[in-house]
Amino acid sequence: MAPEGAPALVLAVPGVPSTATRSLAEEVVSIARSELPGLDARIGYLDGDDSEFPTLRAVLARTAEERAARYEQAVAAGAEGLKEPDGPVAVVVPLLAGPDSALLRRLRQAVMDSRVAAELTDVLGPHPLLAEALHVRLSEAGLARADRARLFTVATAADGIILASVGGEEAVQAAGITGMLLAARLAVPVMAAALDQDGSISSVAEQLRSAGSQQLALAPYLIGPEIDAGLLAAAAEEAGCATAEALGAYPAIGKLALAKYTTALGIAPQQPQGAPVR
Numbered sequence: 021m022a023p024e025g026a027p028a029l030v031l032a033v034p035g036v037p038s039t040a041t042r043s044l045a046e047e048v049v050s051i052a053r054s055e056l057p058g059l060d061a062r063i064g065y066l067d068g069d070d071s072e073f074p075t076l077r078a079v080l081a082r083t084a085e086e087r088a089a090r091y092e093q094a095v096a097a098g099a100e101g102l103k104e105p106d107g108p109v110a111v112v113v114p115l116l117a118g119p120d121s122a123l124l125r126r127l128r129q130a131v132m133d134s135r136v137a138a139e140l141t142d143v144l145g146p147h148p149l150l151a152e153a154l155h156v157r158l159s160e161a162g163l164a165r166a167d168r169a170r171l172f173t174v175a176t177a178a179d180g181i182i183l184a185s186v187g188g189e190e191a192v193q194a195a196g197i198t199g200m201l202l203a204a205r206l207a208v209p210v211m212a213a214a215l216d217q218d219g220s221i222s223s224v225a226e227q228l229r230s231a232g233s234q235q236l237a238l239a240p241y242l243i244g245p246e247i248d249a250g251l252l253a254a255a256a257e258e259a260g261c262a263t264a265e266a267l268g269a270y271p272a273i274g275k276l277a278l279a280k281y282t283t284a285l286g287i288a289p290q291q292p293q294g295a296p297v298r
Contacts (some may be wrong), residue, residue, distance in 0.1 A: 022185035028083045028110040029061045029281040030076065030138070032130075034123050036094060037065045037073035044269045045246060047114065051274025054248035056282070064112075076112070076127070080134035084109045105118045108139045111284045113277045117150060117241050117267060118194045119286070120187030122133070141280040146194055148232040149272035153205035154183070154239050159262040163237040164206055180233025182224050183212040184255060192220075195241045202239070209233060213256055215247060225259035235262035243267050 029052060033045050042063070049061040062083065063074030063140045074082075079258055091105055124143075131138050145151065158164035163178045181202065185195040195212035203210040209231065213224035225236055244266040256263040267273060 022056050023287060024267035025105060025110045029059060030079055030110045030112045031277060032062050032066060032076050032114045032127050032269060033063060034066045034116065037068055041245040047269035048274045048277060051271055052278040055275060055278050066090055066130065076130045077134040079137050080110055080136040084136045107135050107181050110138040111281045112138050112140045113280045114143050115243055116246060117145045118185050118187055118191045119242055120191060128235055139284050141284050144273065144276040146197035148201055148277060149276060150198045151205060153267050154202050154270045155205050155269040157267065158237060158239055161227035161264040163264055178235050179208050180236045181210040182221060182236060182238050182259060183210055183241045184215045184221060184238055185212055186216045186247050188217065196243055198241065203231055215251055221255040221259050225261060238263040240266040243273060
């Protein structure tokens with residue numbers, strides 16, 4: 021159970037809001053709530069409109085107002101020995117697999133602009149659970165064997181994986197860490213490349229082919245909302261390879277968001293552990 025009076029977990033969603041984005045974010049939040057009953061989890065959009073899609077700034081302000089109102093009601097009801105709430109009102113968790121300095125700068129600014137005591141966590145990766153998620157998405161697309169023991173074959177299985185990230189060189193390096201874990205799972209070469217750098221995907225595709233890989237696959241190291249889906253399709257076409265789906269609301273995303281929240285509060289020091297795909 022979440023401790024009584026614990027700060028809210030606010031999932032910060034980048035990108036242009038849409039009903040699909042909201043559905044994804046709600047699923048991530050639902051997973052986090054199922055892992056920690058009683059969790060106050062909310063969703064704020066970096067590019068929200070404050071009507072259908074509330075901005076991160078507005079969600080933080082409302083969370084602070086509600087906490088203050090609860091305290092005032094308790095005082096009015098004559099609760100004894102009640103301490104005024106202190107500590108963060110919320111812990112803001114970016115819905116990002118890897119670092120994107122431009123987006124993170126905007127998130128920090130939104131938190132500051134809200135004038136609310138809120139803590140901003142790191143992004144979700146790198147983590148073994150993200151390597152598991154990438155493996156599952158590749159296997160769903162028929163681009164990787166679903167089991168690690170290779171008990172059966174997949175005719176279209178890729179023999180080289182391009183891990184597509186956004187956020188420039190820093191994001192490529194961070195994706196490369198998860199890429200090493202994925203390479204160990206699949207026993208094929210995995211190289212990270214930046215979707216937001218011209219020529220990065222095709223350059224890495226050329227490196228993989230010159231090293232002997234013939235059948236390449238693009239694995240998005242992305243949750244989804246942070247990038248235009250058209251950019252992914254164009255990159256796959258340019259590199260001449262098939263592509264898997266983005267990570268989306270894979271259960272590991274909700275678990276990692278919760279792990280960032282609990283670690284920030286010091287209420288659950290253990291990170292979730294990756295489990296083998298069966």
